[in-house]
Amino acid sequence: MLVAFTVENWKSYHESTTLSMVADRSRRHADTLASPKYYKGLHILPIAAFYGGNAAGKTNLLDALRFVQEFVSHGYQDAMSIPVEPFVSGAEDDGTVSFSVQMLVEQPKGSFCPARGIQPELIYQLDFDVTRMGVTYESLSWYDSKQQAHTLYTRDEYGEVEFSDEMVAKLDEKTANLLGAIAVGTGPRRLFLTNAAGQGQRVFLPVYEWFQNVLRNASTSMKSARVTDFMDDAKYSEQFGRIMHALGTGVDRIELERIDVEALPQELQPVVQGLTSQIDGDAMMQFMGSDTRYGDPSIRIYTVQLQNGAPIVRRVQTYRNGKAFGLYRESSGTRRLLEILPVFFDLWLHANRVWTLDEVEREFHTDMTKELLQGFLDGCTADTRTQVLLSTHDLMLMDQDIFRKDEIIIVERNAAGESTLNAIGDYAGIRNDLDLRRSYLDGRFGGKPSIDSTEFKEAIDVCSEEK
Template identity: 35%
Template sequence: MLLNFTVGNWMSYRDEVSLNMVASLERQHGETLAKIPRFRSKKALPIGAVYGGNASGKTGIFKGIAALKHMVTVDPGVDGVLPVSPFMLEGGTESKPTVFDITFLAADTVYRYVVEATIDGISYESLEVLTERGGADVFERDESGDVGVYAFGEALGSADYLSFVGRSTRKNQTFLGNAYAQNVAELADAYEWISETLELVGVESQAWSFATAAVGREGFLEYAAAALSRLDTGIVGLVGEGVEPDVLPKDAKLRRSMAELDGDELITVVMEKGAGDYGFEMLTVHSDEGAPRVERLRTVHVGPDGRERRFSLGMESSGTQRLMGLLPMLFDLQNTDGSAQAKVYVVDELDRCLHTMLTKRLIEDFLSTCGANTRKQLLFTTHDLLLMDQFLMRRDEMYIAQRGTDGCSVLVGLAEFSGIRFDKDLIRSYLDGRFGGIPMLGKAGARG
């Protein structure tokens, strides 16, 4: 689970801001809080929402988490640059390092991982294990001098081999990522939490995520059909419809793969229908007695005459397609056990193209499965003020991003405001400007 994320000198954030996912002393919705192993007095929040106007910095938080994951999991190559976007509205900040500081629960261990970097390379990196009694360093890296200096904790393994890995780590590369690639097993839990448990869902089309889930997760298509029907999309089912192989893209690599199909193997093809976020087709290719058999996924609707009609995915509304892109996430988050592998999803603009009641229902369904022994988590940014509801979420699960007249964004938690009753109308207070974060709109010029 994500317990804290701090970022500074990043996009519109000149100063460091923190998204804290450790619960406060608030009692409301306490049944959804998760236990943190070895921290008897602390519990984790299952959900977090960041509100704010356009260009307030909401997406900056999402992109900060995405950039940190990218730096750990993707090798930029010898001449590559790091995905760092420093604050640009003040002299001198461009050359200063951006700070990424993340605390998370992986397996039964709480880690704190810190990276300070510019586009050219990493100046500082560290990993430590946290307990209620304090912290213990796993490794620390300082690149402020001509040569990188490393310090390793006692539990990390062979000092000679670690020194070799450190020397082989380029300045534009994280030690965590390089050490994992070189089989430093003691770092596997931390690395795999960032690479596999932490999932990001942006605002772009999610056709590939839907297609991947459809062919790679048992029971997903049945779940998707039931969810689309339950959530009032007009869809009553999903079916595969046979089509001629001629509809497939004229791609030599695809043709070779089709010729090599054997047994139960299949190929998934996603065809974008045109420019923009929406409109796609999903096809699967099976081997049928040595010959390719192609099926196209279709949605099923029932007309006024009671007869079923089939439609292509691209004919569905943008809201339905956005929902389909979220279904792999919802499928993962329906997990109700206490698995340490439960996903942590961070979603930019969860409400995009969705009706308020639908978005609220998705949140309610998720929270209904959260409890003391669950590890799953959902963080999202949103424009939808109707989700700022204390009957839905706790105050410490709500944050507001706001940009000042100096161009600097800040992140403010509603738990920081005193005197807010559990039954108070937060939307009214927000629109009245009590919490900040509302757009400061100028008047349009008079018409001539």
């Protein structure tokens, strides 16, 4: 789980800004809070909902997490420029962007454990500074049961890695020498953590795998291959249909329907041939395309697999009242729901995931969005380790019957273009029966779009005059 995330000099975040997922003392929805046994008294929020005007910085914050996930997982080749986006101001800027991620990490049996006894999970903190040219600072720490930080290693602007005495004392000579060699061979555009995991060193593997496997991003343009992966399983395909029907889409069944390769539009047949050469074993690959033969630009989802060396093509098909209807004929909201269902399956099944989800309500009715999120929150307990960080403009969700006060984050951008974060729980005098929507619209929490009605009316009048 994400415990805290700090970013500085990234896009609209100029000053050091921290998102804390540590719950306050409120007892509202306390049964949904994660409570690691090793850290007595620590409770972690399962959800954070970001509100604010357009261009306030909600997406920028989620983009920062996406960048961190990709950079830690892969890094960049030495000849490539790192795609960091520093805050743009009139002053000279050195272009250094700083990130700090504090996370609760599962410790698999047999893995390196810096704590005295074997613990099933520990809190780690990864800090790094990066420019377009390379990493200028990196450190990894862990937290003990009293939430005191212990440094494992640091890396300076020259690429020199120094291991703490505490860390060295826990390593055998062979491992220590190997880590030293990996440190020397780490390029400027890659973290030492990333290189160590890539070289097969298992000491920091649980931390690396948290970034690679746990932290996930679902963009607004997501075309998830996991949709067809799920649908290839009859159990999940049936479940998809039941969920979509229950949510009022009119779809009562959805499945992968086999079609002849020759029946595909002419322009898609080379796509199938190209994918066929890439398929390994019984793997399934997904592609998308439209049927322009009939002037239909609507996108269809197809899959390709091999059977006895020949390609088997199927397409996603929806059914209404027992009859084939076609995904391409469904509303944009229904198609969006299908794309995003694998994310919510992770949430409902409480997989060990931290999902970031931008504009969760896009193309959804409020009731549908509420049902999707409530299905997740209803299953959260002290022992679950699933989270979702989402941005939204849907004020009907700003409800204390759904969220805790500290789970609602107001994002605001000042006149200098700098974004800030403020949890509603940080404001004094917020009663449990307070109408948060009314208070937000009245401007109590900030985060409203800065609209100049007089200027807007004048602009409209000018347009009318020109016409």
